[in-house]
Amino acid sequence: MLVELDSLAQVEALHGALLVADLPDVVELVPAATTVLIAVRPGSDGLAQARAVVEAADLSHPPDRTPRRVRLPISYDGPDLELVAETAGLSVDEVVALHSGAEYTVAFCGFAPGFGYLVGLPEPLQQARLENPRTKVPAGSVGIAGEFTGAYPRSSPGGWRLIGSTTAILFDAKRSDPALLAPGDHVRFEVAG
Amino acid sequence: MSRSLTVLRTGPQALIQDLGRPGNAHLGVPPSGALDVPALTLANRLVGNPESAAGIEALLGRIQLRANGSCTVAVTGPTVPVSVNDHLADSHAPVHLHEGDVLGLGAPVGGLRCYIAVSGGIDVPPQLSSRATDILSGIGPDPLRADDVLPLGEPRDLPVGVDVLSPSKAPDQLVVPVLLGPREDWFDDPAGQLAAGRWTVSQQSNRVGLRLDGDALGRAAAFASRELPSEGVVTGSVQVPANGRPVLFLADHPVTGGYPVIGVVTAETLPLLAQARPGTPVRLHPLR
Numbered sequence: 001m002l003v004e005l006d007s008l009a010q011v012e013a014l015h016g017a018l019l020v021a022d023l024p025d026v027v028e029l030v031p032a033a034t035t036v037l038i039a040v041r042p043g044s045d046g047l048a049q050a051r052a053v054v055e056a057a058d059l060s061h062p063p064d065r066t067p068r069r070v071r072l073p074i075s076y077d078g079p080d081l082e083l084v085a086e087t088a089g090l091s092v093d094e095v096v097a098l099h100s101g102a103e104y105t106v107a108f109c110g111f112a113p114g115f116g117y118l119v120g121l122p123e124p125l126q127q128a129r130l131e132n133p134r135t136k137v138p139a140g141s142v143g144i145a146g147e148f149t150g151a152y153p154r155s156s157p158g159g160w161r162l163i164g165s166t167t168a169i170l171f172d173a174k175r176s177d178p179a180l181l182a183p184g185d186h187v188r189f190e191v192a193g
Numbered sequence: 194m195s196r197s198l199t200v201l202r203t204g205p206q207a208l209i210q211d212l213g214r215p216g217n218a219h220l221g222v223p224p225s226g227a228l229d230v231p232a233l234t235l236a237n238r239l240v241g242n243p244e245s246a247a248g249i250e251a252l253l254g255r256i257q258l259r260a261n262g263s264c265t266v267a268v269t270g271p272t273v274p275v276s277v278n279d280h281l282a283d284s285h286a287p288v289h290l291h292e293g294d295v296l297g298l299g300a301p302v303g304g305l306r307c308y309i310a311v312s313g314g315i316d317v318p319p320q321l322s323s324r325a326t327d328i329l330s331g332i333g334p335d336p337l338r339a340d341d342v343l344p345l346g347e348p349r350d351l352p353v354g355v356d357v358l359s360p361s362k363a364p365d366q367l368v369v370p371v372l373l374g375p376r377e378d379w380f381d382d383p384a385g386q387l388a389a390g391r392w393t394v395s396q397q398s399n400r401v402g403l404r405l406d407g408d409a410l411g412r413a414a415a416f417a418s419r420e421l422p423s424e425g426v427v428t429g430s431v432q433v434p435a436n437g438r439p440v441l442f443l444a445d446h447p448v449t450g451g452y453p454v455i456g457v458v459t460a461e462t463l464p465l466l467a468q469a470r471p472g473t474p475v476r477l478h479p480l481r
């Protein structure tokens with residue numbers, strides 16, 4: 001079942017309600033920009049149970065949950081930092097202060113294991129993607145695109161404007177908790193000393 | 194010494210697979226796991242393993258393995274010549290190997306993917322609770338190569354006796370039932386276009402998706418240049434990229450996609466998709 005919603009806030013509210021409900025027959029619960037995908041065990045009545053939670057959910061408020069808080073060390077050394085500052089009409093120091101001063105929420109993950117789309121980006125930093133995407137973005141690069149900021153878990157192609165880099169290992173399949181970021185987590189970037 | 198297998202050679206691709214790691218899509222992790230699940234679970238039952246034990250998925254067969262210690266193996270999937278030390282052996286039946294015996298597979302007759310289960314299962318370290326190799330995200334063990342040594346777990350139950358089991362079907366023509374949605378409204382007369390379309394399995398197909406060559410599905414005028422914000426997709430989703438030629442997502446599919454999904458293949462059909470060779474004619478049969 002794919003539930004379509006009007007905003008990220010509604011996605012967060014419904015995703016939260018489904019997490020709280022913790023339905024045993026739900027196999028996958030995948031929030032995205034304007035949807036929540038609910039996949040259930042074949043042959044179970046998980047779909048009916050999920051439908052009941054969806055219909056009862058209060059989309060105007062996410063349920064009270066204590067989010068995980070994650071701090072990502074960052075060096076503001078990205079190749080697009082000056083482009084971002086110029087586009088925003090700010091100094092580089094002001095961009096750094098804005099980006100490291102905000103608290104972000106992981107709206108959803110995708111693109112690659114451990115890649116979190118973080119919302120809460122200050123408005124001057126909400127900028128377009130690069131006209132020409134890079135064929136190779138190094139692992140740990142921190143970028144911005146539209147309303148999102150995020151860090152690349154591994155080297156990959158990418159079109160986000162890169163403002164910095166983190167030494168955090170965002171995904172390691174050998175760890176007991178492989179992904180550093182999961183939907184709903186609160187994230188801050190801390191300038192590495 | 195603990196039991197193991199040594200890979201002497203492989204065909205075009207040989208991977209460790211089990212039932213995969215569903216439940217991690219929200220972290221960006223594909224489900225992965227055997228494409229022809231009934232073939233893997235059958236092989237495991239034949240050697241006395243739990244159905245979830247890890248075995249080998251050998252694309253187009255042609256793999257050779259040496260037993261370092263006594264073990265029982267079973268080869269399933271399409272009909273395929275099996276040998277032990279160059280003597281013919283049975284597929285779809287438990288086969289005992291002594292230390293030093295060499296199991297060999299020829300090329301399957303029709304079909305694509307052969308499965309080999311070994312008593313005790315292949316016991317490489319799991320990642321996210323699965324030993325499956327995910328070719329999209331690189332999670333799990335590397336593809337097998339000559340000289341790899343695969344540790345085996347402790348056998349639990351005895352191999353089962355069987356009479357005759359039928360190999361996986363490799364149809365000459367695929368007729369794939371497709372439940373319409375969630376984005377069928379992005380297409381003009383979606384059911385009509387699906388029913389009328391003629392496709393063949395593309396050479397570009399892999400564990401991520403079965404790509405189809407042939408007719409392009411046309412979007413409804415209102416959606417002609419619309420962009421879809423990425424959304425979650427499931428195994429079996431029929432995604433229609435910009436060129437209009439459908440892709441049927443298999444176990445290593447990306448967890449989200451930015452192209453509309455016109456319908457979803459029924460679960461029973463997935464094992465057939467696993468065995469469909471490039472060039473196989475494909476019809477899509479829309480269901481409401």
